[in-house]
Amino acid sequence: MERFGTELRRWRGLRHVSQLELAGRAGTTQRHLSFMESGRSRPGRAIVVRLAESLGLSLRERNSLLLAAGYAPLFPESNLDEPALRPVRAALESILRGHLPYPAVVVRPYGELVAANDAVEVLTEGAAEHLLAPPVNVLRLALHPEGMGRRVVNLPEWGRHVIENLRGQLLRSPDPRLDAFVAELESYVPALQPGPGHLGFAVPLRLTTDRGELRLLTTLTSFATAVDVTLAELHLEAFLPADEETAELLRRRPY
Numbered sequence: 001m002e003r004f005g006t007e008l009r010r011w012r013g014l015r016h017v018s019q020l021e022l023a024g025r026a027g028t029t030q031r032h033l034s035f036m037e038s039g040r041s042r043p044g045r046a047i048v049v050r051l052a053e054s055l056g057l058s059l060r061e062r063n064s065l066l067l068a069a070g071y072a073p074l075f076p077e078s079n080l081d082e083p084a085l086r087p088v089r090a091a092l093e094s095i096l097r098g099h100l101p102y103p104a105v106v107v108r109p110y111g112e113l114v115a116a117n118d119a120v121e122v123l124t125e126g127a128a129e130h131l132l133a134p135p136v137n138v139l140r141l142a143l144h145p146e147g148m149g150r151r152v153v154n155l156p157e158w159g160r161h162v163i164e165n166l167r168g169q170l171l172r173s174p175d176p177r178l179d180a181f182v183a184e185l186e187s188y189v190p191a192l193q194p195g196p197g198h199l200g201f202a203v204p205l206r207l208t209t210d211r212g213e214l215r216l217l218t219t220l221t222s223f224a225t226a227v228d229v230t231l232a233e234l235h236l237e238a239f240l241p242a243d244e245e246t247a248e249l250l251r252r253r254p255y
Helices: 002-014 019-026 030-038 045-054 059-068 083-098 118-124 138-143 155-172 176-186 244-252
Strands: 104-107 113-116 205-209 212-222 235-241
Touching (some): 083 113, 083 235, 104 118, 155 176, 235 244
Antiparallel strands (some): 104 113, 205 212, 212 235
């Protein structure tokens, strides 16, 4: 049980939660929690699940904590091509089509593209072939100088917005792979020198196109009640016009 205790302490430290607070959230005692962390008490499967939920772990992380405690994973990880997820794929395709004439993508963690609607061409136009070869990473595509990066008017501000969102993920769930990816993305974004009119990093994307400049807002949608690891890790990123001029330019594009 030493491995479970180590993992539990690590997650508790990352979430900045005391033993007493976590015990209260999970419906146990501080003494029992202390015994589990020290390896003096073997946790039951139910308490492991409650602790993982109380710590706000992802389904993948909950499975890992169960394994550390000696239990089989609780949440399945399906392939998107499996029949069980066919209704989900159909729903995603319907949402993507319904978002036209505005771009929308479905991605896995760290920006791996799963699906996109036809309007995404406004984002990918002129991008180097190596950035569009599967598996496409939409975050790399967005900031790379051979991708969207050269067309983003406000790359220092918007690029920093993308990177700070990833840093937030790192704070909650450290991952060496994501560390390296963030470092790569940072190399594509110019240094920012905030002036008196600086509004922060959460700014509309300003993107030049062959028909004019677009100003786009982004929204993220996730499957908050999913019980499948694959589904829980997907999110849909939709781009919306920030002004009427952008809306009109996108409506005029043929799809």
